[in-house]
Amino acid sequence: xxxxxxxxxxxxxxxxxxxxxxxxxxxxxxxxxxxxxxxxxxxxxxxxxxxxxxxxxxxxxxxxxxxxxxxxxxxxxxxxxxxxxxxxxxxxxxxxxxxxxxxxxxxxxxxxxxxxxxxxxxxxxxxxxxxxxxxxxxxxxxxxxxxxxxxxxxxxxxxxxxxxxxxxxxxxxxxxxxxxxxxxxxxxxxxxxxxxxxxxxxxxxxxxxxxxxxxxxxxxxxxxxxxxxxxxxxxxxxxxxxxxxxxxxxxxxxxxxxxx
Amino acid sequence: xxxxxxxxxxxxxxxxxxxxxxxxxxxxxxxxxxxxxxxxxxxxxxxxxxxxxxxxxxxxxxxxxxxxxxxxxxxxxxxxxxxxxxxxxxxxxxxxxxxxxxxxxxxxxxxxxxxxxxxxxxxxxxxxxxxxxxxxxxxxxxxxxxxxxxxxxxxxxxxxxxxxxxxxxxxxxxxxxxxxxxxxxxxxxxxxxxxxxxxxxxxxxxxxxxxxxxxxxxxxxxxxxxxxxxxxxxxxxxxxxxxxxxxxxxxxxxxxxxxx
DNA sequence: CGCCACTTTGAATTAGCTCAAATTCCGTGG
DNA sequence: CCACGGAATTTGAGCTAATTCAAAGTGGCG
Numbered sequence: 166x167x168x169x170x171x172x173x174x175x176x177x178x179x180x181x182x183x184x185x186x187x188x189x190x191x192x193x194x195x196x197x198x199x200x201x202x203x204x205x206x207x208x209x210x211x212x213x214x215x216x217x218x219x220x221x222x223x224x225x226x227x228x229x230x231x232x233x234x235x236x237x238x239x240x241x242x243x244x245x246x247x248x249x250x251x252x253x254x255x256x257x258x259x260x261x262x263x264x265x266x267x268x269x270x271x272x273x274x275x276x277x278x279x280x281x282x283x284x285x286x287x288x289x290x291x292x293x294x295x296x297x298x299x300x301x302x303x304x305x306x307x308x309x310x311x312x313x314x315x316x317x318x319x320x321x322x323x324x325x326x327x328x329x330x331x332x333x334x335x336x337x338x339x340x341x342x343x344x345x346x347x348x349x350x351x352x353x354x355x356x357x358x359x360x361x362x363x364x365x366x367x368x369x370x371x372x373x374x375x376x377x378x379x380x381x382x383x384x385x386x387x388x389x390x391x392x393x394x395x396x397x398x399x400x401x402x403x404x405x406x407x408x409x410x411x412x413x414x415x416x417x418x419x420x421x422x423x424x425x
Numbered sequence: 426x427x428x429x430x431x432x433x434x435x436x437x438x439x440x441x442x443x444x445x446x447x448x449x450x451x452x453x454x455x456x457x458x459x460x461x462x463x464x465x466x467x468x469x470x471x472x473x474x475x476x477x478x479x480x481x482x483x484x485x486x487x488x489x490x491x492x493x494x495x496x497x498x499x500x501x502x503x504x505x506x507x508x509x510x511x512x513x514x515x516x517x518x519x520x521x522x523x524x525x526x527x528x529x530x531x532x533x534x535x536x537x538x539x540x541x542x543x544x545x546x547x548x549x550x551x552x553x554x555x556x557x558x559x560x561x562x563x564x565x566x567x568x569x570x571x572x573x574x575x576x577x578x579x580x581x582x583x584x585x586x587x588x589x590x591x592x593x594x595x596x597x598x599x600x601x602x603x604x605x606x607x608x609x610x611x612x613x614x615x616x617x618x619x620x621x622x623x624x625x626x627x628x629x630x631x632x633x634x635x636x637x638x639x640x641x642x643x644x645x646x647x648x649x650x651x652x653x654x655x656x657x658x659x660x661x662x663x664x665x666x667x668x669x670x671x672x673x674x675x676x677x678x679x680x681x682x683x684x685x
Numbered sequence: 686c687g688c689c690a691c692t693t694t695g696a697a698t699t700a701g702c703t704c705a706a707a708t709t710c711c712g713t714g715g
Numbered sequence: 716c717c718a719c720g721g722a723a724t725t726t727g728a729g730c731t732a733a734t735t736c737a738a739a740g741t742g743g744c745g
Contacts, residue, residue, distance in 0.1 A: 278583070327518060
């Protein structure tokens with residue numbers, strides 16, 4: 166009863182009208198997430214002093230089938246996780262940014278289950294799994310951080326599964342951009358300007374649609390003014406208002422009101 | 426070099442022609458998985474003596490937003506995990522069977538992120554997360570089991586994401602049945618006869634298609650002889666040959682050869 | 686027995702795919 | 716510096732798989 170009323174009144178108090186007009190709740194959440202990322206990286210650095218490795222676009226940090234021994238924490242850059250089925254089907258099943266962990270999929274079967282490919286130059290920190298477990302014994306906080314990272318990964322993958330299943334193509338692309346921007350914010354980077362480091366074909370593969378559909382969706386978003394192409398190429402995208410992306414997604418879901 | 430040749434010769438030796446015709450590799454893997462499930466449950470029982478709770482179809486073990494404190498291990502029955510978006514979209518994002526853990530999604534945010542709903546009468550074991558961590562300190566094997574469960578969940582969810590993205594509707598339904606059968610085998614149950622505890626609408630929601638498409642796909646599978654409806658209703662499905670389901674999936678992917 | 690929820694099947698519609706052509710971008714070498 | 720070639724992108728047009736809409740059939744259960 167108390168717990169039911171308390172959050173309501175709290176959230177109402179927090180949303181002081183006209184007080185801070187340009188700081189929506191999502192911005193606050195992003196900031197908190199960014200701080201959490203920094204703290205986690207600091208903890209890992211202090212406690213484990215992990216080996217660092219600089220990677221360049223296209224480099225493979227681990228490949229499916231390789232014997233699992235170490236986890237990787239992404240300090241900068243971005244990665245794609247590529248799954249390969251026995252029949253040859255290939256799919257990008259996840260994207261990783263600063264603060265994300267790579268390699269969890271390897272724990273269960275003692276071998277990695279997908280390829281981790283850099284899409285950008287960046288730096289990964291390497292932590293041997295057995296050493297991490299040993300360190301956790303003297304520093305329980307490490308274990309907390311590890312479990313939270315795994316839990317968050319499970320939650321995020323479910324969210325993207327939900328996007329795949331319930332959103333039409335245009336909305337899926339919009340949601341993809343929104344989520345990328347959110348990831349940048351979480352990394353502590355500016356999120357109003359993103360450089361897609363994937364081709365249309367890769368984006369389409371990730372989102373379960375063809376490259377033509379991705380292209381059309383992006384064109385439509387630009388025509389609607391929700392995004393804008395920056396620079397000369399069409400890989401740099403400006404997002405002036407992340408909320409507009411969310412609104413676009415909702416508009417795609419609304420059945421009757423098909424205004425453009 | 427050695428590692429490149431060794432597996433090849435091994436797998437050739439293992440596939441002794443005409444020696445054991447009715448025991449495919451998948452059956453062996455299922456059996457191993459089933460034993461692993463049993464061992465894990467035994468370990469949890471011995472070390473934690475978790476409280477047990479019997480649940481009935483429709484009961485909610487935890488709901489999105491509830492404060493996270495305990496993990497659940499499924500000893501029998503089956504569960505669906507239901508995600509709810511802020512805009513009201515609802516989706517079944519996962520199915521759980523004996524040996525699976527529920528609640529990982531709650532660790533990161535201190536609150537569960539989805540609803541866990543029983544689809545059948547079953548028994549869950551409840552383990553308080555803090556107590557589990559404490560027990561892990563004296564029994565590292567528990568931690569291994571926990572991490573493997575989380576890792577496996579990550580891997581499985583990626584696989585279903587891949588099915589969603591790369592398979593046409595008919596194949597997705599076939600793959601869904603195959604995966605359900607596999608889960609039963611992993612649980613130590615017979616897998617040639619499955620009782621779908623979901624309506625066509627729920628299956629469609631889970632697979633990202635409409636209930637009519639699910640119905641048509643099942644009819645087609647039955648017409649092709651890959652499955653058969655057992656009992657009077659159309660919820661009991663007989664799968665005489667799991668390999669035929671995989672073959673059906675492959676046939677859907679083959680472009681030119683469209684023999685029915 | 687009859688209601689109600691679920692399922693099946695058909696017919697029309699459409700979102701997204703396939704195929705095709707034109708355009709832009711970028712690295713490379715003259 | 717510019718010309719060239721290949722890869723990526725955009726856009727159009729027709730086609731197809733899957734959806735929507737509709738109607739009839741089936742089973743479970745009070």
